[in-house]
Amino acid sequence: xxxxxSAKYLRGSxxxxxxxxxxxxxxxVNQALAILRFSKKRAARGIEKCMRSxxxxxxxxxxxxxxxxxxxxxxxxxxxxxxGPTKNRRRVRxxxxxxxxxxxxxxxxxxxxxxxxxxxxxKTGKKPALAAPAKPAKLAESKGRxxxxxxxxxRAKRATSKTEAAEEKKEKPAAKKASKKKKSEE
Numbered sequence: 001x002x003x004x005x006s007a008k009y010l011r012g013s014x015x016x017x018x019x020x021x022x023x024x025x026x027x028x029v030n031q032a033l034a035i036l037r038f039s040k041k042r043a044a045r046g047i048e049k050c051m052r053s054x055x056x057x058x059x060x061x062x063x064x065x066x067x068x069x070x071x072x073x074x075x076x077x078x079x080x081x082x083x084g085p086t087k088n089r090r091r092v093r094x095x096x097x098x099x100x101x102x103x104x105x106x107x108x109x110x111x112x113x114x115x116x117x118x119x120x121x122x123k124t125g126k127k128p129a130l131a132a133p134a135k136p137a138k139l140a141e142s143k144g145r146x147x148x149x150x151x152x153x154x155r156a157k158r159a160t161s162k163t164e165a166a167e168e169k170k171e172k173p174a175a176k177k178a179s180k181k182k183k184s185e186e
Contacts, residue, residue, distance in 0.1 A: 058074055086105065
């Protein structure tokens, strides 16, 4: 069973609220509430209220469906924070060169989704060892094809000019030495 709750127009920026939300994502409800309760961030209080609302919504939905659920079995499935409106305040901050900036009041919207389904196991981050990495199908197909149009023309010119340039480089040092000897003899 799933239950969601959202809190809108919470004071504070979305960026600061995301710092708190990242702490509780994927945790059990009791553990998440403990983290929110003892967090020193200002946004934690509003997020905690939203979490308690989501727990109450889960209990209400279970009663309507005539199913019993234990709030201890719930875990935080998804949590996200959206930016709310920004309101210009009447206050002014001093700015460089005699200017003044208006202060902005930031708001955010928080949505929490709880679930009592089996919690997915956390990913360890270890990748299975493979003998050779598999190449994508598109890459294998594109190697057999020739490029046409403007993309192919400059490459053909460069390939021939590189060999000529290499031969010229071999000839130039001998020519420079000969010219230096002539100058020193004069």
